[in-house]
Amino acid sequence: MSNNDIKKATRHVIQNEGLIFEKSSPGKKGYRLPPLDVPEVDYKKALGQAAREDLGNMPEVSEMEIIRHFTRLSTWNYAIDLGMYPLGSCTMKYNARVNEVVARLGGLAEAHPYQPEKISQGALRVMKTLADCLLDITGMDAITLQPAAGAHGEMTGILLMRAYLQSKGNPRKKILIPDSAHGTNPATAAICGYAVENLKSNARGMVDIEALSAQMNEDVAGLMLTNPNTLGIFEQEIHKIADILHDKGGLLYMDGANMNALVGKTRPGDFGVDVMHLNLHKTFSTPHGGGGPGSGPVACKKVLEPFLPKPVLVQRPDGTLGFDYNRPQSVGRVRMFYGNFGMHVRALAYTMANGPDGLRQTTEDAVLNANYIRKKLEGDYDLPYKSSSMHEVVFSDHRQNEKGVKTGDIAKRLIDYGFHPYTVSFPLVVHGALMIEPTESESLEELNLFIDAMKSIAREAQEDPDLVKNAPHSTRVSRLDETAAARKPVLRWKPAQAKSAGE
Amino acid sequence: MRYLPKSPADRQQMMREIGIQSIDELFAPIPAEYRLNRDLKVPRQMAESEVIDYFRECAEANAAGYGVFLGAGAYRHYRPVVIDSLISRGEFFTAYTPYQPEISQGTLQAIFEFQTMVCELTGMEVANASMYDGSTGAAEAIMMAVRVNGRKSALVARSVHPEYREVMSTYSQHQGMPIAEFGFRENGRVDMAELEKKISEETACVLIQSPNFLGVIEDVAAIADLVHKKGALLIVSIAEALSLGIVKPPAEADIVSMESQSFGVPLGYGGPYAGVMATKEKFVRQMPGRLVGEAKDSNGKRGFVLTLATREQHIRREKATSNICTNQALIATMATIYMTIYGREGLKELAQQNLAKAAYAAQEFGKKAKVLFQGAPRFNEFVVQTQEDPYDINNRLLEKKLIGGLPLKRFYPELGNAALWCCTEMNSKEQIDAAVKAVGQ
Numbered sequence: 001m002s003n004n005d006i007k008k009a010t011r012h013v014i015q016n017e018g019l020i021f022e023k024s025s026p027g028k029k030g031y032r033l034p035p036l037d038v039p040e041v042d043y044k045k046a047l048g049q050a051a052r053e054d055l056g057n058m059p060e061v062s063e064m065e066i067i068r069h070f071t072r073l074s075t076w077n078y079a080i081d082l083g084m085y086p087l088g089s090c091t092m093k094y095n096a097r098v099n100e101v102v103a104r105l106g107g108l109a110e111a112h113p114y115q116p117e118k119i120s121q122g123a124l125r126v127m128k129t130l131a132d133c134l135l136d137i138t139g140m141d142a143i144t145l146q147p148a149a150g151a152h153g154e155m156t157g158i159l160l161m162r163a164y165l166q167s168k169g170n171p172r173k174k175i176l177i178p179d180s181a182h183g184t185n186p187a188t189a190a191i192c193g194y195a196v197e198n199l200k201s202n203a204r205g206m207v208d209i210e211a212l213s214a215q216m217n218e219d220v221a222g223l224m225l226t227n228p229n230t231l232g233i234f235e236q237e238i239h240k241i242a243d244i245l246h247d248k249g250g251l252l253y254m255d256g257a258n259m260n261a262l263v264g265k266t267r268p269g270d271f272g273v274d275v276m277h278l279n280l281h282k283t284f285s286t287p288h289g290g291g292g293p294g295s296g297p298v299a300c301k302k303v304l305e306p307f308l309p310k311p312v313l314v315q316r317p318d319g320t321l322g323f324d325y326n327r328p329q330s331v332g333r334v335r336m337f338y339g340n341f342g343m344h345v346r347a348l349a350y351t352m353a354n355g356p357d358g359l360r361q362t363t364e365d366a367v368l369n370a371n372y373i374r375k376k377l378e379g380d381y382d383l384p385y386k387s388s389s390m391h392e393v394v395f396s397d398h399r400q401n402e403k404g405v406k407t408g409d410i411a412k413r414l415i416d417y418g419f420h421p422y423t424v425s426f427p428l429v430v431h432g433a434l435m436i437e438p439t440e441s442e443s444l445e446e447l448n449l450f451i452d453a454m455k456s457i458a459r460e461a462q463e464d465p466d467l468v469k470n471a472p473h474s475t476r477v478s479r480l481d482e483t484a485a486a487r488k489p490v491l492r493w494k495p496a497q498a499k500s501a502g503e
Numbered sequence: 504m505r506y507l508p509k510s511p512a513d514r515q516q517m518m519r520e521i522g523i524q525s526i527d528e529l530f531a532p533i534p535a536e537y538r539l540n541r542d543l544k545v546p547r548q549m550a551e552s553e554v555i556d557y558f559r560e561c562a563e564a565n566a567a568g569y570g571v572f573l574g575a576g577a578y579r580h581y582r583p584v585v586i587d588s589l590i591s592r593g594e595f596f597t598a599y600t601p602y603q604p605e606i607s608q609g610t611l612q613a614i615f616e617f618q619t620m621v622c623e624l625t626g627m628e629v630a631n632a633s634m635y636d637g638s639t640g641a642a643e644a645i646m647m648a649v650r651v652n653g654r655k656s657a658l659v660a661r662s663v664h665p666e667y668r669e670v671m672s673t674y675s676q677h678q679g680m681p682i683a684e685f686g687f688r689e690n691g692r693v694d695m696a697e698l699e700k701k702i703s704e705e706t707a708c709v710l711i712q713s714p715n716f717l718g719v720i721e722d723v724a725a726i727a728d729l730v731h732k733k734g735a736l737l738i739v740s741i742a743e744a745l746s747l748g749i750v751k752p753p754a755e756a757d758i759v760s761m762e763s764q765s766f767g768v769p770l771g772y773g774g775p776y777a778g779v780m781a782t783k784e785k786f787v788r789q790m791p792g793r794l795v796g797e798a799k800d801s802n803g804k805r806g807f808v809l810t811l812a813t814r815e816q817h818i819r820r821e822k823a824t825s826n827i828c829t830n831q832a833l834i835a836t837m838a839t840i841y842m843t844i845y846g847r848e849g850l851k852e853l854a855q856q857n858l859a860k861a862a863y864a865a866q867e868f869g870k871k872a873k874v875l876f877q878g879a880p881r882f883n884e885f886v887v888q889t890q891e892d893p894y895d896i897n898n899r900l901l902e903k904k905l906i907g908g909l910p911l912k913r914f915y916p917e918l919g920n921a922a923l924w925c926c927t928e929m930n931s932k933e934q935i936d937a938a939v940k941a942v943g944q
Contacts, residue, residue: 054847055847080593107565113773137543152635238537293775359543368529375521443509
């Protein structure tokens with residue numbers, strides 16, 4: 001390998017920066033308050049024993065230093081704005097700038113959640129319009145925008161199932177979850193008071209229909225299914241799956257994490273799903289923000305509607321919008337106020353910028369990109385499941401393993417090539433998985449650079465495996481000792497530590 | 504479509520190389536009877552200018568330019584422009600969870616700084632990277648307490664935000680974790696006698712809010728004494744984080760669950776906000792959510808990583824401490840920048856201004872109406888009881904472009920015509936005087 005093989009990235013000088021606490025000194029200020037226009041109050045007298053002495057090690061720095069500090073930190077991050085970010089099942093697509101502009105419009109950004117409904121009609125219209133769009137996209141009958149993220153939506157959805165089954169006389173005991181599922185699924189089922197029963201995949205990477213039939217009985221509340229699943233494979237026997245559940249009085253929950261493969265092409269409500277969540281921060285382009293905020297609306301069929309979290313957004317007889325709090329069968333609130341409204345604004349802006357034709361083309365391009373990568377790399381990497389890929393493709397490190405190179409090593413080497421790695425070692429059903437989701441946001445040129453990088457790393461793994469195993473070689477920090485970090489965790493800065501650890 | 508970087512020729516070339524004639528071949532796995540053969544019923548594709556026009560209309564149909572006296576879990580504070588300028592950097596807002604530390608040091612260090620600042624402010628030893636918000640954070644705190652001491656039930660003060668309490672009951676309903684409530688006294692503080700009567704050997708934790716929903720600051724040390732004597736854990740929920748600028752941190756608590764919205768996060772009609780959980784070091788392995796820790800690279804250089812992941816759902820699945828995955832990282836970054844801007848002196852000064860504004864307003868309202876819950880310290884909220892229905896007062900205020908306090912009938916019918924008022928540094932004396940004038944007009 002030579003550096004000539006790395007076409008997308010070049011090393012350049014990057015700024016060092018300590019912790020903000022290490023720049024602090026008494027008397028520096030980054031703020032100025034306006035003069036107080038009411039009489040001053042001695043807070044120590046007003047609060048008595050509840051008064052605070054001081055604020056310890058909180059920083060004291062100037063505005064200039066704050067700008068430099070956080071700007072420097074930002075340059076140490078990889079981001080979609082810099083290039084392809086093919087994290088499987090995370091749908092790292094372009095975050096349109098107009099979304100940010102409209103979310104910051106004063107009337108929306110500064111609206112207090114308890115301001116009277118008659119002066120909140122604009123915000124409510126945004127929510128209603130988004131809700132209507134999402135209902136047609138999913139083919140469902142009713143929706144709540146309250147959940148704050150995907151896992152929060154899962155919890156809401158399973159609570160709906162439970163409340164519905166309870167209303168029929170028996171909430172049942174178990175939830176079936178395929179072995180390829182995201183970890184949030186079993187964790188969610190547990191919070192909702194259900195035991196988790198594992199459902200194994202068949203040789204094609206899909207739900208094993210016979211196993212499902214055998215495991216389904218009157219103790220099972222339902223199945224949590226991701227479709228397409230985490231292997232990027234559409235569950236072709238979805239109608240049979242739904243029938244098996246419904247025949248025994250169970251319900252089908254769909255984890256909508258991979259909805260980017262389906263929008264405008266097919267609708268979960270049409271293929272038998274009873275309740276599902278969407279990740280607005282995946283499919284609907286609201287920014288991931290380094291790990292949130294997300295938004296996880298839950299859509300459901302009519303029979304589950306009475307159980308939706310309260311309040312429910314309704315249109316009143318006079319045409320105005322408002323919240324209905326009188327929902328006797330509701331599972332309750334899952335979050336204060338009405339959800340991550342700022343994300344609702346962005347998701348609607350994305351939907352409007354696309355329209356029906358744009359949404360369909362988006363889905364087609366996302367699936368086209370994944371299949372192009374699959375075709376170009378299947379000669380270099382092992383493809384454990386040969387079923388058709390939708391929006392993502394999962395390889396394994398089986399061939400590279402012969403030289404001791406693992407998926408995590410290939411991922412780290414990809415960093416040297418100027419890319420964010422794919423999702424590593426997931427789904428668990430594939431040993432040494434490389435889970436690649438390009439999304440629709442990549443041009444042919446960027447895809448080709450990625451493919452070249454992956455091919456080059458495959459060669460390196462044969463010719464110079466240590467180069468790959470010790471990657472990355474060009475980042476500001478090399479591999480960090482995560483084991484030591486977990487053994488003796490240092491989770492906050494302390495003054496004494498600064499003296500010994502300053503850069 | 505302007506977000507899609509492919510020409511028709513690119514698509515043709517890619518299809519050729521894949522070996523398909525039409526894009527529909529890639530969708531063949533979807534059974535034909537389930538394929539959608541019509542356009543989605545969503546608005547037609549719009550130009551950027553049209554998108555902006557639409558939302559501008561919506562924004563104008565909402566209140567803008569009003570003086571706001573609402574608090575109750577969402578506080579209107581000034582947001583320095585530096586915050587949006589920095590979080591608008593694509594490297595922050597278009598990155599994902601820092602799973603690859605070598606190219607995520609910016610996010611990781613910012614979170615480490617957030618965790619440190621939260622510890623400094625709350626008097627706790629460790630803090631996580633964020634929760635969805637204060638309400639879900641409080642519910643997760645109860646679940647954590649149950650894991651820590653193995654007891655099953657919880658006691659929650661009725662002076663905790665009513666919507667937080669609703670969320671707690673939603674979360675707890677199927678976990679065999681009964682929640683009972685205890686009341687407050689004339690001065691708005693928790694009823695210690697009732698708490699003492701209700702707390703038992705079964706009680707895993709007691710959860711209070713301070714300043715509480717009625718604006719009153721609790722005697723955390725005294726409550727902690729009582730709770731600890733019974734072997735339970737004390738959880739303190741903080742909805743108005745700015746209070747910590749001048750209010751003693753609840754260091755006697757075992758878990759602090761805080762809403763950070765006051766720290767530079769827009770009101771945004773209720774979200775996104777960011778909760779955060781802080782606790783003692785000895786409980787860290789039972790804490791939910793992501794944690795950032797310091798680490799060394801192979802050259803001994805300092806860096807940061809996500810750590811103690813064995814608590815989390817992607818490793819532990821159904822045995823995880825929580826199902827939380829995506830949290831509120833960018834909002835936590837906003838809060839970090841805000842806390843940095845105001846810092847050690849500014850948070851105190853700002854909190855003092857809030858206290859002074861509320862004290863002035865309470866005094867003025869007291870001349871026309873009854874200010875409830877006297878005799879215990881307050882921060883920036885207070886309850887006013889009037890002869891007239893507060894909805895009628897508020898309707899009059901709207902004509903003056905003022906949004907009055909939150910009528911409490913929905914939550915505390917026993918308080919009659921009472922409303923919860925909040926004054927921050929954003930409320931001028933002029934606004935306060937105008938609001939007082941409208942009472943008893």
